[in-house]
Structure formats: structure tokens, C-alpha cells
Amino acid sequence: MTKSSPDYQANQSLYARLFEPQVIGKMPVGTQILVYSALVIWTLFVLFPIYWVLITSFKDIADVNGGPYFLPWIDFTPSLHAWKELFVVDYEDTLTAYMNSIIIALASTLLCSMIGSMAAYALARIEYKPKFGTIALFVVSMILASIAVGSYGIDWKIAVAVALAIFALMARGLSRRFTRSVGNGDILFWMISQRILPPVVVVVPIYMMFQQLHLLDTHIALILTYTVVNLPIVVWLMYDFFVSIPKDLEESAQLDGATRFTTFWEIVLPMARPGLAATTLLVMILAWNEYLLALFISTSNAQTMPILVAAMNAGERGILWWSMSVVIIVMIIPVVAMAIVLQRFISKGVLLGAVKG
Amino acid sequence: MSNTKTVSTAKGLVIKDLNKSYGSVHVVKDLNLDVLPGEFLVLLGPSGCGKTTALRMVAGLEEVQSGSITLGDTDVTTMPPKYRDVAMVFQSYALYPHKTVAENIGFPLKMRGIGVTEREQAVREAAQQVHLETLLERYPRQLSGGQRQRVALARAIIRRPAVFLMDEPLSNLDAQLRGFMRAELKHMQHALGVTTLYVTHDQIEAMTLAHRVAIINDGALQQLGTPREVYNDPANLFVAGFMGSPPMNFIQGEIENSRFQGAGIDLAVTGVADNGKTTLGFRPEDAEVVDAGQGLFDAIVYAAEMTGEQTLVTIELDETYFVIKMPKDFETDIGSQVGVRFAAEHGYLFNTGSGTRLRNCAVVMV
Numbered sequence: 132m133t134k135s136s137p138d139y140q141a142n143q144s145l146y147a148r149l150f151e152p153q154v155i156g157k158m159p160v161g162t163q164i165l166v167y168s169a170l171v172i173w174t175l176f177v178l179f180p181i182y183w184v185l186i187t188s189f190k191d192i193a194d195v196n197g198g199p200y201f202l203p204w205i206d207f208t209p210s211l212h213a214w215k216e217l218f219v220v221d222y223e224d225t226l227t228a229y230m231n232s233i234i235i236a237l238a239s240t241l242l243c244s245m246i247g248s249m250a251a252y253a254l255a256r257i258e259y260k261p262k263f264g265t266i267a268l269f270v271v272s273m274i275l276a277s278i279a280v281g282s283y284g285i286d287w288k289i290a291v292a293v294a295l296a297i298f299a300l301m302a303r304g305l306s307r308r309f310t311r312s313v314g315n316g317d318i319l320f321w322m323i324s325q326r327i328l329p330p331v332v333v334v335v336p337i338y339m340m341f342q343q344l345h346l347l348d349t350h351i352a353l354i355l356t357y358t359v360v361n362l363p364i365v366v367w368l369m370y371d372f373f374v375s376i377p378k379d380l381e382e383s384a385q386l387d388g389a390t391r392f393t394t395f396w397e398i399v400l401p402m403a404r405p406g407l408a409a410t411t412l413l414v415m416i417l418a419w420n421e422y423l424l425a426l427f428i429s430t431s432n433a434q435t436m437p438i439l440v441a442a443m444n445a446g447e448r449g450i451l452w453w454s455m456s457v458v459i460i461v462m463i464i465p466v467v468a469m470a471i472v473l474q475r476f477i478s479k480g481v482l483l484g485a486v487k488g
Numbered sequence: 489m490s491n492t493k494t495v496s497t498a499k500g501l502v503i504k505d506l507n508k509s510y511g512s513v514h515v516v517k518d519l520n521l522d523v524l525p526g527e528f529l530v531l532l533g534p535s536g537c538g539k540t541t542a543l544r545m546v547a548g549l550e551e552v553q554s555g556s557i558t559l560g561d562t563d564v565t566t567m568p569p570k571y572r573d574v575a576m577v578f579q580s581y582a583l584y585p586h587k588t589v590a591e592n593i594g595f596p597l598k599m600r601g602i603g604v605t606e607r608e609q610a611v612r613e614a615a616q617q618v619h620l621e622t623l624l625e626r627y628p629r630q631l632s633g634g635q636r637q638r639v640a641l642a643r644a645i646i647r648r649p650a651v652f653l654m655d656e657p658l659s660n661l662d663a664q665l666r667g668f669m670r671a672e673l674k675h676m677q678h679a680l681g682v683t684t685l686y687v688t689h690d691q692i693e694a695m696t697l698a699h700r701v702a703i704i705n706d707g708a709l710q711q712l713g714t715p716r717e718v719y720n721d722p723a724n725l726f727v728a729g730f731m732g733s734p735p736m737n738f739i740q741g742e743i744e745n746s747r748f749q750g751a752g753i754d755l756a757v758t759g760v761a762d763n764g765k766t767t768l769g770f771r772p773e774d775a776e777v778v779d780a781g782q783g784l785f786d787a788i789v790y791a792a793e794m795t796g797e798q799t800l801v802t803i804e805l806d807e808t809y810f811v812i813k814m815p816k817d818f819e820t821d822i823g824s825q826v827g828v829r830f831a832a833e834h835g836y837l838f839n840t841g842s843g844t845r846l847r848n849c850a851v852v853m854v
Contacts, residue, residue, distance in 0.1 A: 382578070
């Protein structure tokens with residue numbers, strides 16, 4: 132069937148009708164009005180809360196409590212009192228939290244994307260066969276170490292060292308006897324299963340761990356926690372992108388003299404850029420908005436913006452809607468900026484990916 | 489393209505007792521090949537016969553299970569691909585879509601840490617050799633199929649490797665371009681004098697390009713020889729049936745008491761008295777259609793197709809069909825009784841069971 136044959140064209144229009152989105156401008160007028168009204172209503176629905184937060188941040192206390200007032204200069208007189216309080220009077224707390232959020236979100240996103248994409252690439256391209264027996268042995272020796280520490284009061288460093296030694300000594304012999312092994316698919320599922328667990332379940336152990344390490348209320352604690360929590364998402368999403376890249380390209384790069392790492396860095400990663408941009412954005416938003424873990428791990432020095440927002444809910448002065456609105460607006464700005472920057476890569480990448488080989 | 493013969497770094501390639509299995513499927517069986525320095529050797533076989541796997545083992549992309557691969561004086565059997573001094577052109581071209589043509593061509597040199605100025609010079613030279621000098625700033629997506637093919641070639645020649653490996657490099661091109669690129673490939677290989685191992689399932693490509701052809705079936709080497717040798721002197725039934733378009737005609741029969749009998753024909757045979765099940769083969773261009781009673785046997789015309797340069801006459805004999813090439817002005821009627829004739833030296837006899845050629849024997853012509 133050639134491109135000029137009537138059969139092909141008929142099929143094309145059938146495909147177009149069934150699967151391709153129609154251009155609104157080409158619809159009948161009545162449909163156009165309906166579609167546009169639906170779109171406008173939905174837009175208002177989405178934008179109104181943001182608008183409400185914005186005007187609330189400029190309202191006087193009386194206007195907030197007396198409301199609802201919708202239009203500045205008509206319903207109420209805008210005032211900068213909340214902004215002034217947060218950025219002039221009390222600026223230290225606000226700025227500390229803001230910088231904390233930025234540092235923690237960026238650092239954990241960077242770490243997470245790097246480690247996660249490398250892990251995803253390895254899972255997509257290297258066949259792993261960890262033996263069941265070895266994994267079980269590792270788990271058992273760690274459990275024994277925990278029992279030794281918990282029930283017999285042995286120093287944890289000694290217990291872990293002994294457990295690792297036992298593992299190292301026995302691993303070889305055991306793997307020869309139990310040859311059943313797991314594959315990449317199992318590893319991948321194990322990774323994502325870490326996200327099935329609700330974070331609140333692990334919050335207490337994490338708290339105790341950082342307490343032991345004297346890292347509570349530090350940037351490092353939050354950066355590490357967010358990295359670990361978000362790692363499965365990066366691995367899972369990037370795995371899909373890497374698998375879709377033709378193997379020929381990597382083999383060709385290898386023959387051209389590239390090492391595994393240069394292949395990854397020069398060939399694979401640039402091609403997976405759209406995926407990486409989308410994944411990075413997602414992970415950054417998750418880290419930026421995270422509340423529960425931050426609530427436990429940080430108290431004052433490492434406090435992030437979501438904690439600051441929540442704090443305004445529980446002061447002795449009641450709920451400070453105006454201050455909360457200011458903080459929320461300030462919080463939205465970096466995420467929107469990041470989305471705009473990364474969107475360029477995402478849409479550009481889609482076109483790039485469409486080209487075969 | 490320059491006609492000056494470049495100083496050749498060509499090395500010989502020796503493949504010894506090479507084996508590869510995927511699970512229970514034995515894809516490469518005891519392959520032995522000795523590729524001479526500067527030789528263009530084509531691995532030819534139907535799809536799935538193991539030729540690509542063999543090529544990938546030479547490249548280092550597949551692990552060798554047993555046997556050895558020697559390049560020049562170096563045993564490269566377990567050497568990683570990047571140290572092997574081989575360049576490969578993939579069927580899909582495998583161009584890096586996010587790099588320009590110049591960056592694609594220069595990539596092997598970049599990986600070897602060669603400086604920018606020297607690299608640019610080399611890229612320009614390689615691009616000139618494949619007529620790409622005006623497209624260096626483009627991206628692969630902005631190129632046609634033939635141009636992409638050239639980029640892949642340029643990327644292979646820029647390093648002056650000891651061996652070129654090509655995996656069906658022309659199969660994604662349309663027929664006209666394929667013919668042109670074929671000539672260009674042959675010219676380039678001649679000019680560069682690089683040892684080349686080329687995989688294809690297209691016998692025309694194999695015949696036209698190769699110094700020697702290695703015909704592979706079911707993972708095993710069937711015959712190794714010049715295109716003329718494998719065409720004129722096939723070692724077995726598979727080679728005879730695989731080479732040639734249309735392929736060789738076969739008559740199933742038996743040799744008993746120095747007579748070949750099958751499909752209703754009965755011919756005297758010299759050199760062998762009894763062979764049991766035997767296949768008689770003859771090439772379409774070696775036979776001719778004559779008046780009934782004038783040939784070796786008589787048969788019915790099933791169809792006659794004028795292709796322009798020739799007429800392909802399909803003959804039916806006892807539910808066996810033969811194709812015979814006749815001159816373009818040959819005319820006959822479908823259903824008419826005709827005779828078929830070919831010279832004694834053009835009749836090939838094979839053992840039907842094992843497929844091996846029965847040499848030193850021939851059908852006797854009337």
C-alpha cells in the first residue's frame with residue numbers, strides 16, 4: 132500500500148478520526164462553544180484557589196475574618212502587613228526555612244536523579260542474578276546482629292562487624308548450594324515496593340536512626356531521607372526510558388571506544404533527557420512539598436517551608452491565614468520556575484525520541 | 489572519492505572452532521574462517537542462520553562459548569570491543585540522534601582522546617570520502633536513508649580500523665539506492681584495502697561485493713569460495729538452492745543400475761551405479777526449452793513471463809515446477825508440450841538425504 136493509494140488515504144482519515152485529537156477550530160460552532168465553556172470553567176476551578184491565596188496575602192486581618200471579599204481595591208483595601216511581618220519583622224525564620232527547603236530539595240533531587248538513573252541504567256542493561264541464599268544469609272545475619280544488640284547489649288559496631296564477617300565467610304559456600312536466584316525484574320519490583328509502604332510506618336525507626344547518629348535537625352538527615360524515599364520513583368521511571376533506547380547505539384559506542392560510563396554519559400543520558408527532566412521535576416516537587424518526614428526529623432535548624440506553613444495553623448494567635456498565604460505563594464514560585472525551565476527539555480525530547488536510530 | 493590507495497593497516501582475521509548456543513539452540517557450530525588481510529569476505533545465509541551472531545562475536549558484542557578469534561597476531565577472543573581495533577556498521581546505522589553528523593563521525597576519535605583540531609581535520613577527510621562534507625552540521629533526523637548510511641560508513645572508516653564489520657548495512661535502503669551504495673562500498677573497500685567481514689542474506693550483494701563468500705546455514709559453514717566457485721560448483725544441495733535467482737531447479741529421483749529415475753524421466757548416469765535417493769539439479773540459465781522430443785525430457789508449459797531482458801518459462805513435469813531462462817523474444821503457449829535440454833556438465837547430482845554433491849558423475853545427454 133503506497134502513500135498515494137486511495138486505500139491508504141481512506142485508512143489515514145479513519146485513523147485520524149479514531150485516534151488523533153481534533154482541532155477545536157475545525158469543530159461545529161455549537162461544539163466549539165461547549166468545549167470552550169468546559170475549558171474555561173475548569174481553568175477557573177483550578178486557578179481560583181491560587182487567586183484566593185494571592186489576595187488573602189494582601190488582606191487585613193479584619194478583611195479575612197469579615198469576608199468573603201473577592202476584589203482588591205473594591206471589596207477591600209490591599210495591605211502589605213503580612214508580607215512585612217514575614218520578610219521584614221520576622222525575616223530570619225522565613226528565610227532560614229526558605230533556604231533550608233531550597234538546599235534540601237535541590238541536593239536530594241540531584242543525588243536522587245544521579246544515583247537513580249545510574250541504577251536504572253544498570254538494571255536495564257546488565258543482567259543481575261543475586262542468589263536467594265545469599266540474600267537470605269544477609270538478612271539473617273543482620274537480624275542476629277540486631278538481637279545481639281537489643282537483647283544482650285553488645286556494642287552495635289562489634290555486632291555489625293561480626294555479622295558482616297559471618298556473611299562474607301559463608302556467602303560463597305551457601306551460593307553454591309542454593310542456586311536459585313532472582314532477576315532484574317525482582318530487583319525492580321523490590322525497589323518500587325519500598326514506595327508501597329506508607330512513610331508513617333518508617334518514621335519512628337528513621338527518627339531513632341538519626342538520633343543515634345546525632346544528625347537530627349540537620350540538612351544531611353533530610354537530604355538523605357528524601358533521596359532514599361524518592362529513589363524508587365527515579366529508578367522505575369528512568370528504567371522505562373533506558374529500556375526504550377535501541378541497544379545498537381550503545382554497542383556502536385562501545386565499538387567506537389567508549390567505556391560503559393562514557394556510553395551512559397555521552398549517549399544514553401542525553402537521549403533520555405526528556406525522561407530525566409520529567410523525573411527530576413517530579414522528584415523535586417515531592418521533596419519540596421514533603422511534610423511528614425520533615426516534621427519528625429527537623430525541629431528548628433533544618434525546618435522546611437511546609438513546616439513553616441503548618442506552624443501558622445497552630446500558634447496561640449489562631450490560624451494566621453494571611454501569613455500562610457504569603458508563605459504558600461513564595462513556595463509556589465520556585466516550582467513553577469523549575470517547571471518552565473525543564474518543560475523546554477521535555478517537549479524537545481519528545482521530538483528527538485521520535486527519530487528512529 | 490580518492491583513488492589513492494591508503495597505506496593499509498589491514499590485518500588477517502582467523503576464526504577457529506567458534507561455537508555459540510542460546511539455551512538449547514546451537515546458533516554457531518564449529519565455525520572456521522580465515523579472512524586474508526584486505527579481503528572482502530561475505531557471510532551469506534538465510535535469516536536466523538547464525539551469521540549475525542558470528543559477526544557480533546568477532547566484534548566482541550557476544551561472548552564466545554568455545555573457539556578463538558585472532559586478529560593479526562592478537563588473540564581477541566575475550567577482549568572487550570573497544571580494544572579490538574574493529575569498526576562496525578549496523579543495520580540500523582546506530583547514529584547518535586543528539587549529535588550532529590560531524591560529532592557522530594568524530595565520536596570514535598573523541599573516545600580515543602584525539603584533540604579537536606586533528607579530529608576536525610579527520611572528520612572532514614572521512615566526510616569527503618562519502619560525499620557528506622556539506623551536511624556536517626545536520627542532525628541524523630534531517631538526513632535521508634542513504635545519507636545516514638554514509639554517516640555510519642564515515643564513522644567506521646575514520647579510525648582506520650584493522651577490520652570492518654558490516655551487518656546488512658544496505659538492507660534499509662530502497663532498491664535503486666542499494667545498487668548505488670553497493671558499488672560505492674566496493675570501491676571504498678578497494679581504495680582503503682581494509683579487511684571486511686560483511687553479513688547479508690542477499691545473494692546479489694554477496695556475489696557482487698565479495699572476494700570470497702562463506703555460505704552459512706543452521707549455524708554451520710556450508711561452503712567457502714569465490715562467488716564464481718560457489719555458484720558454478722556448489723558443495724551441496726543447500727548452496728545450490730540458495731545461490732541464483734531464480735534458484736536452481738531440482739528433480740527428486742533415484743539412481744539405480746546407472747539410471748536416474750524420477751518425476752517421470754529416465755536418464756543414463758555415468759560414474760555411479762547405485763545411490764538410492766538422488767536429486768538432479770540444473771540452473772534456469774543453463775537449460776533451454778526446445779521442441780517436444782528434442783530434449784532430455786518432455787514437459788508442459790505452465791507459464792511464460794517476459795521480464796524485459798529475458799523470458800522466464802515455468803515448466804511442469806509431474807507436479808514438479810522448473811524455471812528456465814530464455815531470450816526475451818522467446819514465445820510459447822501455456823499448456824503446450826515442449827522439451828527441456830541442458831548440457832551434461834550443467835546437470836548437478838546430489839545425495840538427497842545428506843545433501844552432499846555427487847562428484848565425478850553426470851547424467852548422459854541424448
